[in-house]
Amino acid sequence: MATIKEIAAMASVSRTTVSRVLNNSGYVSEDVRKRINKVIEETGYIPSQQAKSLRTKKxxxxxxxxxxxxxxxxxxxxxxxxxxxxxxxxxxxxxxxxxxxxxxxxxxxxxxxxxxxxxxxxxxxxxxxxxxxxxxxxxxxxxxxxxxxxxxxxxxDDYHAARDMTSLFVRKGHKRISFIGVDESDRAVGFLRKKGFLDEMNNNNLSVEDAWVEKGVFNIQSGYEAMARIIQNSTRIPTAVFAVTDRLAIGAMRYLNEHSYTIPDEMAIAGIGASEMSKYVTPPLTTIDYFxxxxxxxxxxxxxxxxxxxxxxxxxxxxxxxxxxxxxx
Amino acid sequence: MATIKEIAAMASVSRTTVSRVLNNSGYVSEDVRKRINKVIEETGYIPSQQAKSLRTKKxxxxxxxxxxxxxxxxxxxxxxxxxxxxxxxxxxxxxxxxxxxxxxxxxxxxxxxxxxxxxxxxxxxxxxxxxxxxxxxxxxxxxxxxxxxxxxxxxxDDYHAARDMTSLFVRKGHKRISFIGVDESDRAVGFLRKKGFLDEMNNNNLSVEDAWVEKGVFNIQSGYEAMARIIQNSTRIPTAVFAVTDRLAIGAMRYLNEHSYTIPDEMAIAGIGASEMSKYVTPPLTTIDYFxxxxxxxxxxxxxxxxxxxxxxxxxxxxxxxxxxxxxx
DNA sequence: ATTTTGTGTGTAATCGATTCCACAATTAAT
DNA sequence: ATTAATTGTGGAATCGATTACACACAAAAT
The missing domain is CATH 3.40.50.2300 (Response regulator)
Structure with a gap:
């Protein structure tokens, strides 16, 4: 790999001038510019980004x-x-x-x-x-x-997204809506989405049984398990479940399918994320696209x-x- | 951000010595080493990877x-x-x-x-x-x-993977097997997987109608369309379809579902890739995990x-x- | 006719490290 | 007691660019 020094020598000019045509800054005569470009062309020279960065700090x-x-x-x-x-x-x-x-x-x-x-x-x-x-x-x-x-x-917009989704469930006539979230130390996904859900429920004077609110981590299996716990622990089985990620939702769907709950008739479900998968599960999952x-x-x-x-x-x-x-x- | 020069000055040694403790190379007395480390500690100095790379070429x-x-x-x-x-x-x-x-x-x-x-x-x-x-x-x-x-x-191992999958179809009793591939300029996915399929078919004395072999690109929609063409153009409708990627397969499944073909009874299907999705479509897709x-x-x-x-x-x-x-x- | 401005080019310092070489001061070997 | 090896440190070149500054010359302005 050639250096600017060699290029300069080959074109019989100083490094400065070569640098000038490289960055086309300052004055360079047409003759010299051509000569230098020719050498650059021939040698396939490319300046070292390394050295450049050292000098320019970029x-x-x-x-x-x-x-x-x-x-x-x-x-x-x-x-x-x-x-x-x-x-x-x-x-x-x-x-x-x-x-x-x-x-x-x-x-x-x-x-x-x-x-x-x-x-x-x-x-x-x-x-x-x-x-x-x-x-x-x-x-x-x-x-x-x-x-x-x-x-x-x-x-x-985690908060409003969660409220909107909850609101959709409500509009569809659901009153017993369960929720699969994640740990609230994750303020966006854990805290805000849950708050959106709860606020909207409250707004519609709908109560939320403790057993309806479960927590998982960011994978499908975890959604499956959370759904299982909800079904097993609820005194009144909910008619809908809102999972804060598509994966959790898909895990939950899996549980529901395996236990012969029909979706959405016996249990409605929605996620967040608009994963590609969400479109191709059965039935296609209602979700939120975050772009x-x-x-x-x-x-x-x-x-x-x-x-x-x-x-x-x-x-x-x-x-x-x-x-x-x-x-x- | 401090430089090695400043550290050297603060520790009253030369840059060389600082460099030595940084890379622990060469001899440095315990006293001096401690003194330098203390200064480094206090200033939170970190050497510039930039300058280092320029010199070391790494x-x-x-x-x-x-x-x-x-x-x-x-x-x-x-x-x-x-x-x-x-x-x-x-x-x-x-x-x-x-x-x-x-x-x-x-x-x-x-x-x-x-x-x-x-x-x-x-x-x-x-x-x-x-x-x-x-x-x-x-x-x-x-x-x-x-x-x-x-x-x-x-x-x-595209070739053998494709043969194995084809062989699975055959073992399951399929004789009319169709294929959704991609352009053969992609030697691995296009050419080799197709060759594996054809060779295994040939090996089992199974013929392949022209209309059974379709081509798509790397997305779901494309699989949908390819499946449509196969169904529409075949004189004898195949009983199975082997798609060279999971997405193509899932697109094909979608077509089949929409047109009320039951999978796998009326049409068996498989893909390659072991996408996460493949596990959660209905029915779960047979596929190949490439690790x-x-x-x-x-x-x-x-x-x-x-x-x-x-x-x-x-x-x-x-x-x-x-x-x-x-x-x- | 002198000063100013615009062009064109080169010298040398600089960025922040590493490393070859030289040189002391000890310590060990002969 | 001399030589050789070990240990410890620094000076200065180097990596490959950019850029401030100086200088020369031509054209334009005064």
């Missing part, structure tokens, strides 16, 4: 921290981020925490060391240590999915805006959503 | 080129790659081609500019230009999913081996697979 790399890379949600998010970023000549440096909180913090450090121009974090649980770390990092930062004071956020890809777009735009314009006023974007009514409710 | 970054990041397959693959890589202190620089062949080549260039220590390519179609480019790149390289002569490969995650592991190990040991003898790993028999056949 890497054109954005770090993306994900709780997992295996899910569709993450995939769509990254695709969205990448679309905007690559358009602007940036690339993504991936950091997969596998839901390990300690790793989240380590990665923050690691990405800083690598001098990324910005960091996008798909957040799950936010703890003080993390927030503290983010703030002292002093790198353009965008958090997706969880609100963090004092930094840029792109949020899902992950466009959330990715927003996050990427935000971070670019922050890096290039040094925009400092913190911004919170709440993305919209769409309730997809299918046959499970 | 970035500890591996470029991963994907045809798409939205699918489960990609997600699992990346998760597998990341698992091994991050363990070894490497990170992933993502490049998403969105199935654009020209971009594939551009990214090769781009990753080289960024001086990645190696490149993993999840290949779809291989053309001469690409192969040529890869070879002149002179960077440790591993291709996943498509065999490329002269470079490292981690392959799926994407462990393929990711292998690819990562291979590239690390190649970068660190300068292992030069080309290696081809064919990963194994598992036929998952469910209720659709």
């Amino acid at each position: 890497t054109k790399v954005i770090g993306v921290i994900l709780p997992t890379i295996k899910t569709e949600t993450s995939g769509r998010l990254v695709a969205g981020i990448d679309e905007v970023l690559s358009e602007a000549g940036y690339q993504i440096l991936l950091a997969n925490t596998n839901l390990d909180r300690q790793k989240e913090i380590e990665f923050l450090q690691l990405l800083k060391v690598r001098q990324v121009d910005g960091i996008i974090l798909a957040a799950t649980n936010v703890n003080d240590e993390l927030v503290e770390k983010i703030k002292q990092l002093d790198i353009p930062f965008v958090a997706i999915g969880q609100e963090i004071q004092g930094i840029f956020n792109v949020l899902y 992950n890809e466009s959330v990715g777009h927003e996050a990427a735009k935000l971070i670019l805006n922050r890096t290039t314009n040094h925009n400092k006023e913190f911004k919170k974007i709440t993305s919209n959503y769409r309730l997809i009514e299918r046959d499970s409710v | 970035t500890k970054v591996i470029g991963v080129i994907l045809p798409t990041i939205k699918t489960e397959t990609s997600g699992r693959l990346v998760a597998g790659i990341d698992e091994v890589l991050s363990e070894a202190g490497y990170q992933i620089l993502l490049a998403n081609t969105n199935l654009d062949r020209q971009k594939e080549i551009e990214f090769l260039q781009l990753l080289k500019v960024r001086q990645v220590d190696g490149i993993i390519l999840a290949a779809t179609n291989v053309n001469d230009e690409l192969v040529e480019k890869i070879k002149q790149l002179d960077i440790p390289f591993v291709a996943i999913g498509q065999e490329i002569q002269g470079i490292f490969n981690v392959l799926y 994407n995650e462990s393929v990711g592991h292998e690819a990562a190990k291979l590239i690390l081996n190649r970068t660190t040991n300068h292992n030069k003898e080309f290696k081809k790993i064919t990963s194994n697979y598992r036929l998952i028999e469910r209720d659709s056949v």
Whole structure:
């Protein structure tokens, strides 16, 4: 691999001049420019991004921290981020925490060391240590999915989405509605979605039996088990179940199918996430599309805006959503 | 952010010595080491990976080129790659081609500019230009999913997987088996899987009507349409359909469901990929698990081996697979 | 006719590390 | 007692770019 020095020598000019035609900055005569371009062409020379970054302090790399890379949600998010970023000549440096909180913090450090121009974090649980770390990092930062004071956020409207879905159940005539959530330390998925559900129930003067409210984790099996517990422990069996993720919903459906409950007649069900799967289960699942890809777009735009314009006023974007009514409710 | 120079000054030693304790190389007295570590501790100094890479020519970054990041397959693959890589202190620089062949080549260039220590390519179609480019790149390289002569490969056993699946249909008593493939310019998914199917059919003296062989692209809708064409154009309606991906299969199932064919009685169906969805459609889809995650592991190990040991003898790993028999056949 | 402005090019410092080499000061070996 | 090896430290070159500054020359403005 040739260096700028060699190119300069071959074209009988100084490195400065070569650098000028590379970045077309400053004055270069047409003759010289041609001569240099010819040499560049012939040698297939490409300047080292490495050296350039060292000097300019810009890497054109954005770090993306994900709780997992295996899910569709993450995939769509990254695709969205990448679309905007690559358009602007940036690339993504991936950091997969596998839901390990300690790793989240380590990665923050690691990405800083690598001098990324910005960091996008798909957040799950936010703890003080993390927030503290983010703030002292002093790198353009965008958090997706969880609100963090004092930094840029792109949020899902978990509360209203949950209310809307609950409201749909109510409109369909359900009065005994059960709920499968996740731990409330996850403020967005755990706390806000549950609050949306409860508030809407309350709003309609509908009571919620304790046994109707169950908790799972982010996988299908967990939805299956939660549904089982609801059925087994309820004094009055509910007529509907609202699961806070599609996977939980699909697990629940599985339980219902295996135990011959007809959906939606004996038990209506809905999820959140608009996973591809949701469309092809039987019956097709009513769910909420969070437009992950466009959330990715927003996050990427935000971070670019922050890096290039040094925009400092913190911004919170709440993305919209769409309730997809299918046959499970 | 402090630099090594400042640390050196604060500890009243030379940069050389600081560098020594950083990389614990060479001789440093216990006294001095402690003094330097104290300063490092206090200032929270972290050496610039940037500057280090420039000097050492190692970035500890591996470029991963994907045809798409939205699918489960990609997600699992990346998760597998990341698992091994991050363990070894490497990170992933993502490049998403969105199935654009020209971009594939551009990214090769781009990753080289960024001086990645190696490149993993999840290949779809291989053309001469690409192969040529890869070879002149002179960077440790591993291709996943498509065999490329002269470079490292981690392959799926498409041919035998397809034969096995076909053989399953035959054992179940099917004689009129149809096939939904993809374009044969995709040697692995298009050509080899089809060849496996045809060879096994031939092996069992079963003929294949032209109308039974259809082609789609990598999405669900396309499977739906292909199934429609098969039903509409066949003189003798087949009793089974083998789709080369789960999505195609699920699209086909959808058509069959809508047109009231019972699965598997009137029409048996199978796919390849073991997507999460395949388990939850009705009936659960018989498919083949390619162990994407462990393929990711292998690819990562291979590239690390190649970068660190300068292992030069080309290696081809064919990963194994598992036929998952469910209720659709 | 002198000053200013616009063009074109090069010298050398700089970014923040690593590393070769030189040089002391000890300690061990002959 | 001399030589050799071990241990400890620093000076300065280096990686491959960018960029502030200086300088020369031509054209335009005064």
